[in-house]
Amino acid sequence: MEEQISKIKEVAVMEINKATDAKELDEARVKYLGKKGELTAILRGMGALSPEERPIIGGKVNIARDEIESLIKEKEAEFAKAELERKLKEETIDITLPSTKVKRGSKHPLNRIIEEVEDLFVSMGYDVVTGPELETDEYCFERLNLPKGHPARDMQDSFYITSEYLLRTQTSAVQARTMMANEEKGSIRVICPGKTYRRDDDATHSHQFSQVEGLVIDKNISLADLKGTLEVFVRKMLGENLELRFRPSYFPFTEPSYEVDVSCFKCGGKGCNLCKQTGWIEVLGSGMVHPNVLKMGGYDPEVYSGFAFGTGLDRLAMFKYGITDIRLLYQNDVRFLNQFDRLDR
Amino acid sequence: MKLSKNFVKDYVDIDVDIKTLAEDMTKVGNEYDEAGKLINATKLVIGEVKECEMHPESDHLHVCKVDVGTEVLDIVCGAPNVRKGLKVIVALVGAELPEITIKKGNIRGQESNGMLCSMLELGMEHKYVDEVDKTGIHELPEDAPVGEEPIKYMGLDDEVIDFDLTANRGDLLSILGMAYEISAIYDKKVKEIDLSHKENSEDINDTFKVEVNTDNCSIFLARKVKNIKIGESPAFIKNRLIASGIRPINNVVDISNYVMLETGQPLHFYDADTLNGKIEIRMAKEGEKLTTLDNIERTLSKEDIVISDGEKAIGLAGVMGGLETEITNNTKNVIIESAIFDGVKVRKTSKEILRSEASSRFEKGLDPNRTYMAIERACKLLEEYAKGEVVGGIAKFDNSDKENRNIEISFKKINDVLGMEIDKKDVLDVFRRLSFNVIINGKESDFSETEQELENVEEITVSVPRRRGDISIKEDLIEEVGRIYGVDNIVGKLPQMPLKEGSYDKVNRGIRNKMVDLGLNETLSYILVNDKEAKYFTKDETEVVKLLDPMSEDRNTLRHSILPSLLKIYEYNKARNNKDVSIFEIGKTFYKQAEEYGEHNKIAALMTGDFYLGVNNKKQVDFYVIKGIVEELLDYLGYERRYSFVVRENQMPEELHPGQSALISVNNDIVGIIGKIHPSLVKENVYVFEIDLDKLLDKKVGKMKYKEFSKFPSVKKDLAVVVDKNITSEDIIALIKKAGGSSLDGIEVFDVYTGKGIDEDKKSIAYSLTFEKMDRTLTDEEINESLNKIIDMLEKKLGAELRK
Numbered sequence A: 001m002e003e004q005i006s007k008i009k010e011v012a013v014m015e016i017n018k019a020t021d022a023k024e025l026d027e028a029r030v031k032y033l034g035k036k037g038e039l040t041a042i043l044r045g046m047g048a049l050s051p052e053e054r055p056i057i058g059g060k061v062n063i064a065r066d067e068i069e070s071l072i073k074e075k076e077a078e079f080a081k082a083e084l085e086r087k088l089k090e091e092t093i094d095i096t097l098p099s100t101k102v103k104r105g106s107k108h109p110l111n112r113i114i115e116e117v118e119d120l121f122v123s124m125g126y127d128v129v130t131g132p133e134l135e136t137d138e139y140c141f142e143r144l145n146l147p148k149g150h151p152a153r154d155m156q157d158s159f160y161i162t163s164e165y166l167l168r169t170q171t172s173a174v175q176a177r178t179m180m181a182n183e184e185k186g187s188i189r190v191i192c193p194g195k196t197y198r199r200d201d202d203a204t205h206s207h208q209f210s211q212v213e214g215l216v217i218d219k220n221i222s223l224a225d226l227k228g229t230l231e232v233f234v235r236k237m238l239g240e241n242l243e244l245r246f247r248p249s250y251f252p253f254t255e256p257s258y259e260v261d262v263s264c265f266k267c268g269g270k271g272c273n274l275c276k277q278t279g280w281i282e283v284l285g286s287g288m289v290h291p292n293v294l295k296m297g298g299y300d301p302e303v304y305s306g307f308a309f310g311t312g313l314d315r316l317a318m319f320k321y322g323i324t325d326i327r328l329l330y331q332n333d334v335r336f337l338n339q340f341d342r343l344d345r
Numbered sequence B: 001m002k003l004s005k006n007f008v009k010d011y012v013d014i015d016v017d018i019k020t021l022a023e024d025m026t027k028v029g030n031e032y033d034e035a036g037k038l039i040n041a042t043k044l045v046i047g048e049v050k051e052c053e054m055h056p057e058s059d060h061l062h063v064c065k066v067d068v069g070t071e072v073l074d075i076v077c078g079a080p081n082v083r084k085g086l087k088v089i090v091a092l093v094g095a096e097l098p099e100i101t102i103k104k105g106n107i108r109g110q111e112s113n114g115m116l117c118s119m120l121e122l123g124m125e126h127k128y129v130d131e132v133d134k135t136g137i138h139e140l141p142e143d144a145p146v147g148e149e150p151i152k153y154m155g156l157d158d159e160v161i162d163f164d165l166t167a168n169r170g171d172l173l174s175i176l177g178m179a180y181e182i183s184a185i186y187d188k189k190v191k192e193i194d195l196s197h198k199e200n201s202e203d204i205n206d207t208f209k210v211e212v213n214t215d216n217c218s219i220f221l222a223r224k225v226k227n228i229k230i231g232e233s234p235a236f237i238k239n240r241l242i243a244s245g246i247r248p249i250n251n252v253v254d255i256s257n258y259v260m261l262e263t264g265q266p267l268h269f270y271d272a273d274t275l276n277g278k279i280e281i282r283m284a285k286e287g288e289k290l291t292t293l294d295n296i297e298r299t300l301s302k303e304d305i306v307i308s309d310g311e312k313a314i315g316l317a318g319v320m321g322g323l324e325t326e327i328t329n330n331t332k333n334v335i336i337e338s339a340i341f342d343g344v345k346v347r348k349t350s351k352e353i354l355r356s357e358a359s360s361r362f363e364k365g366l367d368p369n370r371t372y373m374a375i376e377r378a379c380k381l382l383e384e385y386a387k388g389e390v391v392g393g394i395a396k397f398d399n400s401d402k403e404n405r406n407i408e409i410s411f412k413k414i415n416d417v418l419g420m421e422i423d424k425k426d427v428l429d430v431f432r433r434l435s436f437n438v439i440i441n442g443k444e445s446d447f448s449e450t451e452q453e454l455e456n457v458e459e460i461t462v463s464v465p466r467r468r469g470d471i472s473i474k475e476d477l478i479e480e481v482g483r484i485y486g487v488d489n490i491v492g493k494l495p496q497m498p499l500k501e502g503s504y505d506k507v508n509r510g511i512r513n514k515m516v517d518l519g520l521n522e523t524l525s526y527i528l529v530n531d532k533e534a535k536y537f538t539k540d541e542t543e544v545v546k547l548l549d550p551m552s553e554d555r556n557t558l559r560h561s562i563l564p565s566l567l568k569i570y571e572y573n574k575a576r577n578n579k580d581v582s583i584f585e586i587g588k589t590f591y592k593q594a595e596e597y598g599e600h601n602k603i604a605a606l607m608t609g610d611f612y613l614g615v616n617n618k619k620q621v622d623f624y625v626i627k628g629i630v631e632e633l634l635d636y637l638g639y640e641r642r643y644s645f646v647v648r649e650n651q652m653p654e655e656l657h658p659g660q661s662a663l664i665s666v667n668n669d670i671v672g673i674i675g676k677i678h679p680s681l682v683k684e685n686v687y688v689f690e691i692d693l694d695k696l697l698d699k700k701v702g703k704m705k706y707k708e709f710s711k712f713p714s715v716k717k718d719l720a721v722v723v724d725k726n727i728t729s730e731d732i733i734a735l736i737k738k739a740g741g742s743s744l745d746g747i748e749v750f751d752v753y754t755g756k757g758i759d760e761d762k763k764s765i766a767y768s769l770t771f772e773k774m775d776r777t778l779t780d781e782e783i784n785e786s787l788n789k790i791i792d793m794l795e796k797k798l799g800a801e802l803r804k
Helices: A002-018 A022-033 A038-048 A053-090 A109-123 A151-155 A173-181 A223-238 A291-296 A313-321 A327-331 B018-027 B131-135 B175-186 B235-244 B251-263 B343-352 B357-364 B368-385 B411-418 B424-433 B474-485 B506-517 B563-575 B623-636 B693-697 B729-740 B780-798
Strands: A134-136 A165-167 A188-197 A208-218 A244-251 A254-263 A280-289 A305-312 B002-004 B031-037 B044-054 B062-067 B072-077 B087-091 B105-107 B110-112 B159-164 B209-212 B217-226 B267-271 B278-283 B289-292 B296-299 B305-308 B313-316 B334-341 B395-398 B405-410 B437-440 B459-464 B581-593 B596-608 B610-613 B643-646 B656-666 B669-677 B686-692 B715-724 B744-753 B762-771
Touching: A002 A022, A002 A038, A002 A053, A022 A038, A022 A053, A038 A053, A109 A188, A109 A208, A109 A223, A109 A313, A134 B596, A151 B357, A173 A188, A173 A208, A173 A291, A208 A223, A208 A313, A223 A244, A223 A254, A223 A280, A223 A305, A223 A313, A223 B411, A244 A280, A244 B018, A244 B474, A254 A305, A254 B474, A280 A291, A305 A313, A313 A327, B002 B175, B002 B235, B018 B031, B018 B159, B018 B175, B072 B110, B175 B251, B175 B424, B209 B217, B209 B395, B217 B278, B217 B368, B235 B251, B251 B267, B251 B357, B251 B368, B267 B313, B267 B368, B278 B334, B289 B313, B305 B343, B334 B343, B334 B368, B343 B357, B405 B411, B405 B474, B411 B424, B411 B474, B424 B437, B424 B474, B506 B581, B506 B596, B506 B623, B506 B693, B563 B581, B563 B596, B563 B686, B596 B623, B596 B693, B623 B643, B623 B656, B623 B669, B623 B686, B656 B686, B669 B693, B686 B693, B715 B729, B715 B780, B729 B744, B729 B762, B729 B780, B762 B780
Parallel strands: B209 B278
Antiparallel strands: A134 A165, A188 A208, A208 A305, A244 A254, A254 A280, A280 A305, B002 B159, B031 B159, B044 B062, B044 B087, B062 B072, B105 B110, B217 B334, B217 B395, B267 B334, B278 B305, B289 B296, B305 B313, B405 B459, B437 B459, B581 B596, B596 B686, B643 B656, B656 B669, B669 B686, B715 B762, B744 B762
C-alpha cells in the first residue's frame, strides 16, 4: 500500500511537471486529488486495513496529497505569471505616439499685458475702472481741457459718429468720468485699460489700439510721486534697474506735462537700433492733472492735486514678447495665438 | 518747423553744434525729427570748363577739361548745358553725395576724374531748383572763384533742425521765438530786430480805410509801399527760405514769407491798385463766392472770415488771398496786411481749403506786439530789397491786448508740485533766462537778490510777455521752472495714501480663464466692420452705428455682434490653411436706439475643425461640442440647471443653420445664440455662440456652498425607448423626471440610434438612470416600481416603446 502511494505520487509529480498549461494541470488535479482520483481511491479503500495501519496509511496519503497540491499551486502560479507576462507584452503600446488632447487655449498677448498691469496696480491699491468706447466729445475732449477748435485736437484724428459722439481716442476719457463718479470728492487711485481708436493705419499704427490710463488724486501729490509710481510700473513691465527720464511735453489735460523715456532695455543705454542710438525709448505720456480738469471734475485745485499717465499697451506687448509687426496683434493667426499659452515665469 | 541755424544766429549766438542744439532743445520739450546740414555733400570745388568736346563714342556726352584751381581734370559730362567757359560745381573723386560716391571712372574709353553737378545731385529738393538744374548741371555766376568751396560760396552752408513742436508752443513757429528759447537754454541775450526804414510825407489814412466788422479780428494793420521793383530776392533770403522749407518766388512774395518766419506773424500783400482804397473785415455771407489765388472758385459760409474791398470778398482771412488782388510781376504798389484773426475760425476754414504756414500760426495764437513788429520789418525789407518807397502812417484797427500777463506764484507751490527743493535764487534765474520780468514786493527785480534777501519772500509776481501765449496760470510757470531748471534730480517716491485692496472685474477675468482652460484661443479683433455684415447674427430692434467719415468702406460701421469680427478671423486663418480654429473674444458691441447710443459687453466664440486631437481619437467640432463649451461656461458662472437651449421661430438669426441652432435661455430669458453658420454664408462646418454678458451677469447667483451627498449606495438602471423622431430628448427627460419620483437622482443619455431595426420615422434613445436616497438603501422593489411608472408614462404620453 505504501509502495502504491509513493508510486502514485511519483507519477503525479511527473505528470504535473510535464503539464504545459492550466488545463493539463487541472486534469492532473482531478486524476489524483479529485473525488474519483487515485489518492482518494486509496482513502476509500482504507476500510480494509487494520486499525493500526489506518492512521499510518492515512497520514501518508495526506502527506502525498499535500505535496501534490502544493506542487500544483506552485505550477499554477508559474502559469499565471507567464500568462500575465504574455498579456502585458501584448498590451505594450508605442508611447511616442501623440497624446489625446483638447485643442490648446491661450490668452491674447495684449490681454496678458493688461492683466499683468492690473495685478500690479491692484496690489498697490488702485481700482481698475472702465468707460465707454463710444464716448461723447465732452468726456473725450472738453472735460480734458480741449475745447472745440483747440489746435491740439489735431494730435488725434478721430472717428466721429455724430458731432457729439465718437470712438474714444484715449483712455484719458475715463479721468473725467472717475472724478464725476466720486461723489465725496475724496482721493482717487485708478487705472483704466482699454481700447482706443484713431484714424491712422500704417506699418506702425493700427486704427484700433489699447492704452492704459492711470490717475491719482489726493492732497499733496507731486511730480515725485508720479516718478516713483512710473518707476515701479516700468521696472515691473520692462526690466529691473531701468532708469526714467522726464522730458517736458504738452498734453492739454496735464500741466506740467512730461513724456517719459526709459533707458533702453535692449542695449542698456549704449545705443542700438531699437532706441535709434539715443539710449532712450519713449514709453509714457504723463503729467500733473491740469487745474481746469480738476475743477471740471468737481475738485478744488487749491486743495487737491494729482497725476495722470498713459501708455500704449500694443507697444508694451511688442517690447515684452519681441513682436515686430503690430498687425500680428490684430490678424489673430492661430499660429500666433497658440504661442501665448504658457506661464510666463 | 524747420529751423535754419544761419537764420536764428541773426538773433542769438550759438556755440554748439547742430546735434547738441537739437538734443538740448529736446530736453526742454522741443522734439526734433532730424538735424543736420542743409546740403550733405563733401569734396566739392568750384571749377571752370576750359575745353569741352563731344565724346567720340556718344551722341550726348562731352569730354571736358575742368580747371579746379590746383589742377585741370578730365571729366566726362552728359549735361546738355555744359560748355566752354562755364563755372561749375565739381564733385572730386571720393566725394560723398547724398545718392552716390564719386569714383574715378572710364566712360566709353574716356577717363573721368569727377562729376559736374546739378543742385538735385547735391540733395536739394526738386521744388527748390530751377529748370536749368532739372535738365542739366548748375551754372555758377561768371565771377565764381575757381578752387573754392561752392556750398559756402552760394551761402548754402547752413544747418537745419526739423522740429516736431507741441501744439501749445505757437511762439516757436518763429525765428525770434526760437531765439528766446535758445537764449534761455544757454543763458544768452536775444538781439534786437532791425525795423528802421524811411517813410515819405504822405499818410496812408488819407487814401485808405480799414474797417473791421467782426469780433473775429482783434487787430488789423495796413501800410503801403510804393514803386516797388519785382525781381529776384538776394541769395540770403532765398537760402533761408529754402532751409525753412519755403520755395522762393520773387523778392516781394519772399519778403512776406521771410518776415513771417522771423516774427511768426503771417503777412498778406495786396496789389494796392486793385483795391478801392478800402479794406473791410467781416464774416462771409452764406453762399458768397470768391476765387482764391489758386484759381479755384470757393463758396463760402458765414463761418468764414473774409477780407472785402467794401463790396465783394477779396480774400479768406488767414487762409488764402484772392486771385484778383494778388501780387503780379506788374505790381507797383503794395498794401501790407498784418493782422490777427480768430484761431478757431481760421482753423475751420483752413481745414476745408488749405492748411498753410500762415493758417497754422493763426490757429495757435499770435502776439499783437509782433503784428506791429512784422509790418515795420516788411517795410524795411521792401525798401531795401525791392526799392520800395514806404508811405507814411498806418491804417489800423486795434482791439488787442498787448500787455504782459502777471501771474502770482509762491516758491512753496513750485516745490510742492515738482516734489523738489529748488533754491529761490534758482527759481528767479529761470525767469531771468526766459526774459520774463519778476516783481518782488511790488518792485521789479533786477535779479541781483541774494538767497538771504529772498529769505522772507514767499510769493512773487511773474510778468509774462505776450509772445508766450501758452502761459496763463501758475502751473504753466511751474512747467517753465521744470523745463529750464531741469527735473532730472527728482527722487521718485510713492504716494502716501491709505492701504487698501484694489478692485478689478474678477468675473470677466474668470470667464477668460475658463474659456482658455476649455481650449479656446482668445482673439482681439477690430470693432469696425462693413455695414453689410455689421448686423449679422443679430435680430433685434436696434440700429447699427455708422462712422461719419470712415477710412474705408470695409470698416465703416461699429459691430452689432462680435461674430462678424470672428468670422473675418476665421477667413484669415482659412486662407492660411489653419483648419483647426477655436477662438473666443470678450468685447463690446454697439447699437443705436432712438438717437441714443449704447454698448453691450458680449462673449462670442467660433469653432471649426478638430477640437479633440490625437491618433484615432480626433473629434471634429459639431453642435454638441460648442454646446458643451456653453454649458461648461454657464455652470462655471453658477447657472447650473437654470439654462436651456430653445428654438423659437422668427427669432433665429438668418445667418445660422435653421436645423442646427438655438437660443440660449437662462431663467427663461434669452441671453444668446448658438448654432452652425448657415451654409450659404460659410460652406465649411463652422459653429458659433454669442452671449450678452450684461444680460447674463445681471442674473444673480448664490455663493458656492457644500451640498451633502448620500452615504448610501446608488443604483443605476438603463432604459432604452423608441420614439418618433421629432420628439426631443428634453421632452422625454421631463416625463422621466415627473414619473421617477424623489429617488431618481440623475438622468443621462448614453446612446442615440437610428437605422437598422428601427422604423424610419423613429429613433432609439437610451438613458442611464441613477436612483438614490439620502437616508437609506433602496430596495429592488422600490426601484422597479419607479422604473415601471416611468415606462408607463413614456408609453402613454409619447407612444414610446421599450427597446429590449
